[in-house]
Amino acid sequence: MSIERRFERIAAHSHIRGLGIRNGRAEFAADGMVGQVKAREAAYIVVQMIKKGKLAGRAILLAGPPGTGKTALAVAIAKELGKDVPFITLSGSEIYSTEIKKTEVLMRAIRRAIGVRIKDIREVIEGEVKKMEIKMEPHPYNPYQQIPKQIRITLATTSEERSFTAGTEIALSFLQQGIREGDVIMIDRETGRVVKLGRSKEAPREYDIEEETYVERPSGPIIKEREFIYVLSLHDLDVRRARGGTSIMSLFFGTEREEITNEIRKDVDEMVKNWIEEGRAEIIPGVLFIDEVHMLDVEAFAFLNRALESEMAPIIVFASNRGITRIRGTDISAPHGIPIDLLDRLLIINTEPYNEEEIREIIRIRLKEERIELDEKSFNKLVEIAVNNSLRYALMLLGPIKELAEIKGKSKPDLEDIIEASNLFTDYKRSAETVKKYEHLFLP
Ligand SMILES: Nc1ncnc2c1ncn2[C@@H]1O[C@H](COP(=O)(O)OP(=O)(O)OP(=O)(O)O)[C@@H](O)[C@H]1O
Numbered sequence: 001m002s003i004e005r006r007f008e009r010i011a012a013h014s015h016i017r018g019l020g021i022r023n024g025r026a027e028f029a030a031d032g033m034v035g036q037v038k039a040r041e042a043a044y045i046v047v048q049m050i051k052k053g054k055l056a057g058r059a060i061l062l063a064g065p066p067g068t069g070k071t072a073l074a075v076a077i078a079k080e081l082g083k084d085v086p087f088i089t090l091s092g093s094e095i096y097s098t099e100i101k102k103t104e105v106l107m108r109a110i111r112r113a114i115g116v117r118i119k120d121i122r123e124v125i126e127g128e129v130k131k132m133e134i135k136m137e138p139h140p141y142n143p144y145q146q147i148p149k150q151i152r153i154t155l156a157t158t159s160e161e162r163s164f165t166a167g168t169e170i171a172l173s174f175l176q177q178g179i180r181e182g183d184v185i186m187i188d189r190e191t192g193r194v195v196k197l198g199r200s201k202e203a204p205r206e207y208d209i210e211e212e213t214y215v216e217r218p219s220g221p222i223i224k225e226r227e228f229i230y231v232l233s234l235h236d237l238d239v240r241r242a243r244g245g246t247s248i249m250s251l252f253f254g255t256e257r258e259e260i261t262n263e264i265r266k267d268v269d270e271m272v273k274n275w276i277e278e279g280r281a282e283i284i285p286g287v288l289f290i291d292e293v294h295m296l297d298v299e300a301f302a303f304l305n306r307a308l309e310s311e312m313a314p315i316i317v318f319a320s321n322r323g324i325t326r327i328r329g330t331d332i333s334a335p336h337g338i339p340i341d342l343l344d345r346l347l348i349i350n351t352e353p354y355n356e357e358e359i360r361e362i363i364r365i366r367l368k369e370e371r372i373e374l375d376e377k378s379f380n381k382l383v384e385i386a387v388n389n390s391l392r393y394a395l396m397l398l399g400p401i402k403e404l405a406e407i408k409g410k411s412k413p414d415l416e417d418i419i420e421a422s423n424l425f426t427d428y429k430r431s432a433e434t435v436k437k438y439e440h441l442f443l444p
């Protein structure tokens with residue numbers, strides 16, 4: 001999956017910072033999460049079990065109606081696990097690719113979700129970011145999307161200041177990690193891998209940034225040899241091995257095209273085990289989130305069942321908004337379209353429809369996140385739309401609402417814009433009914 005699509009997929013959940021649990025209990029609204037108290041408390045227990053490595057051989061299922069926060073919960077779980085714990089998402093339908101076998105797609109996802117923390121002496125560029133400038137340009141295949149073309153940074157230590165220019169990959173890395181002026185960073189010279197070490201104690205403090213680690217401005221030269229600790233996934237190592245690279249780090253932003261054989265994977269596993277014995281590496285089992293689980297078929301389920309039993313396995317979190325449905329590739333119906341032998345290994349967490357108070361709060365948070373201001377009447381209308389149609393639909397309208405106000409030159413959207421947006425864009429129920437209504441005119 002492309003980097004751009006990953007961005008897009010998490011954008012709807014950008015307000016979620018964690019599960020919002022205090023002393024083991026879910027607060028009504030905290031860390032961007034609202035209501036869904038039981039599910040959040042259950043998810044919190046899951047996080048504790050994952051951290052202690054006590055979930056081996058089992059998996060999680062988040063089950064509930066559309067728009068009840070299953071994906072939001074998965075994102076919150078990832079946030080709680082911390083940034084070093086890999087969190088990989090895959091939608092059930094993504095296994096059907098024309099180029100890669102289904103089980104190969106799953107295998108890669110599984111190995112992406114297993115991290116290896118490696119300690120190594122590297123030549124690095126390290127310093128506090130004094131200045132950074134990113135030049136954006138339209139994506140070559142998708143001109144509507146802006147991607148970074150070049151980054152120019154000035155780094156400083158207590159004794160030196162230097163400027164560097166780098167290309168798209170490093171610039172992207174800066175953007176993805178949200179690196180800003182005043183952060184202390186380290187770049188591996190050979191590969192361009194960027195690590196944010198924390199916020200410089202010398203940098204001006206910003207009030208709305210939570211959970212920053214503050215570090216000293218580095219001393220000495222900017223370019224130096226240094227112990228570099230970084231996390232790669234087993235998949236990263238597989239790709240590197242497939243390309244015939246020799247150094248641990250001769251890898252960067254892999255494509256999907258390499259042929260990775262079982263031999264290669266066995267070699268990599270052996271190599272990692274050796275590093276662990278030498279005290280140079282450590283395994284970090286991560287999470288593989290598989291959304292739309294009913295899209296998987298028997299073959300995929302059989303594969304996952306086996307994977308759960310293997311020595312190195314990530315935690316798998318499934319999500320489903322279906323009830324009893326056919327298991328793909330069979331004539332058998334089962335809860336969520338999942339075979340019984342897998343169901344037996346699942347800890348299931350249900351999500352439930354929201355009440356009005358919860359919907360109100362979620363919309364309030366999303367408005368703030370998208371920097372849209374509404375007067376009370378307009379806000380109430382939006383809540384009404386969410387209650388009568390769906391939360392997802394109301395949230396989807398935020399974009400058009402903002403656009404309509406802008407076209408009319410207003411400083412903020414009002415009731416008229418909300419009504420207009422909901423007339424211009426229908427929800428899927430209305431839309432399907434409309435098509436059905438005219439069907440007889442078009443079908444022979
Ligand atoms: N409890 C919650 N707190 C805050 N935001 C939420 C909560 N539940 C859902 N949201 C937000 O509402 C929107 C819809 O929720 P989400 O996509 O997580 O639903 P879902 O259960 O995954 O739906 P589907 O079955 O269609 O995949 C998202 O923008 C999500 O971030």
Ligand SMILES: [Mg+2]
Nearest residue numbers: 070071291319
């Ligand atoms: Mg979802």
